[in-house]
Amino acid sequence: MNNKSDEVRADFYRRIDQHHLFPLWEQLHNLVPKEPADACIGALWRYRELRPYLTEAGRLITAEEAIRRVLxxxxPAIRGAASITTSLYAGLQMILPGEIAPSHRHSQSALRFVVEGRGAFTAVDGERTTMEPGDFIITPSWTWHDHGNPTEAEGGEPVIWLDGLDIPMVRFFGAGFAENYEEPVQPLTRPEGNSLARYGMNLLPVRHASRSKTSPIFNYPYSRTRETLDTLLRQDQVDPWDGVKMRYINPQTGSWAMPTIAAFMQILPRGFSGQTYRNTDATVFSVVQGKGSVSIAGQRHEFEARDIFVVPSWAAVSFHANEECVLFSFSDRPVQEALGILRESRETH
Structure with missing residues (x-):
């Protein structure tokens, strides 16, 4: 191609730019790459380094002032986007003894994974549940929810959990709404444990006909999850890539517990050295127990209990467990499955 052709094309590009157009052929390989080119990178947050900042935030602002006291x-690759992956948000929230995080609701779906402390509560759509470390708790889209913590005299202690929301996804669709409740705490209409009794025992009310895409169970207690993992670890073969890994489901449908966010729990036996895999669903991990390491796109990260790390889309990942490890994780897998774009690769070596 000669200089004259270059000049003619450049002139053409300038003229169509005035009409908010550009030539696809100049960007085709970027828009339709041979494999995912995730804007995110693998990263690990060490809880022991973050914990003092949460304590300091507790001194700086109350939960009521902040609405939600979250870091x-x-x-690191998309600073300013309030995102841990291109489709998901994550933050660490703390509520101190005697505090209330006021009731509100929003289009975005949320999960809570309890990292530290016990005894605080979250109330969702008229029912409370007490939080314990390792519990997986759901706040469905457009449901009233508030959080609270007993006073120190009543045995309250600081409670910290990992928030996971589909904020970037909802923002992409331009579908975000929010509303504050008229009182700090919503009225309770059902006793604690009612949802788990109705829907969490492989039973459903006889005339129950709901087909909600979000699970009617909003607290999956860690004690039950851990019992399942321990039983399967003793009785089943350990998967060479995942150890023993289970997914949280909606008992009405057998599908994902949330329509936009998948949640998982897995256990890696002591000495586990996993094979490498790749998934298109970028995934956020929270270490419940144990010490080990994860290799993400060739970079090794050492982790311990309560650390958080993220694996980008299509990054090569493998685990090594120095001691028995339990990992909670979440991703946008339900959306990718629904769109037919999920892809996985399991390497053998």
């Missing part, structure tokens, strides 16, 4: 975990 947002931003992927």
């Amino acid at each position: 947002v975990l931003e992927n």
Whole structure:
């Protein structure tokens, strides 16, 4: 191609730019790459380094003032986007003894994974549940929810959990709404444990006909999850890539517990050295127990209990467990499955 052709094309590009157009052929390989080119990178947050900042935040602002006292975990490659992956948000929230985080609701779906402390509560759509470390708790889209903590005299202690929301996804669709409740705490209409009794025992009310895409169970207690993992670890073969890994489901449908966010729990036996895999669903991990390491796109990260790390889309990942490890994780897998774009690769070596 000669200089004259270059000049003619450049002139053409300038003229169409005035009409908010550009030539696809100049960007085709970027828009339709041979494999995912995730804007995010692998990263690990060490809890022991973050914990003092949460304590300091507790001194700086009350939960009521802040609405939600949260330190947002931003992927280092997309700072300013309030995102840990391109589709998901994550943050560490703390509520102190005697505090209330006021009731509100929003279009975004949320999960809570309890990292530290016990005895605080979250109330969702008229029912409370007490939080214990390792519990997986759901706040469905557009449901009233508030959080609270007993006073120190009543045995309250600081409670910290990992928030996971589909904020970037909802923002992409331009579908975000929010509303504050007229009182700090919503009225309770059901006793604690009612949802788990109705829907969490492989039973459903006889005339129950709901087909909600979000699970009617909003607290999956860690004690039950851990019992399942321990039983399967003793009785089943350990998967060479995942150890023993289970997914949280909606008992009405057998599908994902949330329509936009998948949640998982897995256990890696002591000495586990996993094979490498890749998934298109970028995934956020929270270490419940144990010490080990994860290799993400060739970079090794040492982890311990309560650390958080993120694996980008299509990054090569493998685990090594120095001691028995339990990992909670979440991703946008339900959306990718629904769109037919999820892809996985399991390497053998």
